[in-house]
Amino acid sequence: MNFSMGEFSTITGLGIHTLRYYEKEKLIIPARKDNGRRCYSENDVSWIQFIKRLKDTNMSIKEIRKYAELRVKGNSTLIERMEMLKEHRIVLKEQIAKSQESLGHLDDKIEYYQTEIDKQHESAE
Structure with missing residues (x-):
């Protein structure tokens, strides 16, 4: 279609x-x-x-463009395209790990604030 x-x-x-x-x-x-x-x-x-x-x-437009150029060339570029994706996967996993670490810090801070708020409510009663 x-x-x-x-x-x-x-x-x-x-x-x-x-x-x-x-x-x-x-x-x-x-x-x-x-x-x-x-x-x-x-x-x-x-x-x-x-x-x-x-x-x-x-993934940057520049990298996507490179991938697209390889794709147009056909199956002779399969290994190169796979390697590009493997390299990008490594970068993505590093980004995910950093985000998870940051999320953990945010969770800790939120828990701290909740504890402090709960203490204030308990002392006010």
């Missing part, structure tokens, strides 16, 4: 300006109809969903 830019925008949840930016950055290369209009496929939907997941993990 093929989608117009408007339909594709709705399906992916990305604005038309974002889609044009992604095209300019060569993250996505839509097919064109005879009249020059962009034409997106189900594969493009899957690809955009993957790009969104990479962005959600804080």
Whole structure:
């Protein structure tokens, strides 16, 4: 099934300006109809969903662009793409560990405040 830019925008949840930016950055290369209009496929939907997941993990547009370039080259780049994802996974795990540590500190501080508030309420009774 093929989608117009408007339909594709709705399906992916990305604005038309974002889609044009992604095209300019060569993250996505839509097919064109005879009249020059962009034409997106189900594969493009899957690809955009993957790009969104990479962005959600804080992968930079520069790195996503590099991955996209390798993807266009085909299966000869599978190892390189896998290595990129492995490296990004390491960075993501480090970010998660830092976030979990920060969450622990916040939980400790919240617990401290709750204890102090409870003490004040007990002494007021």
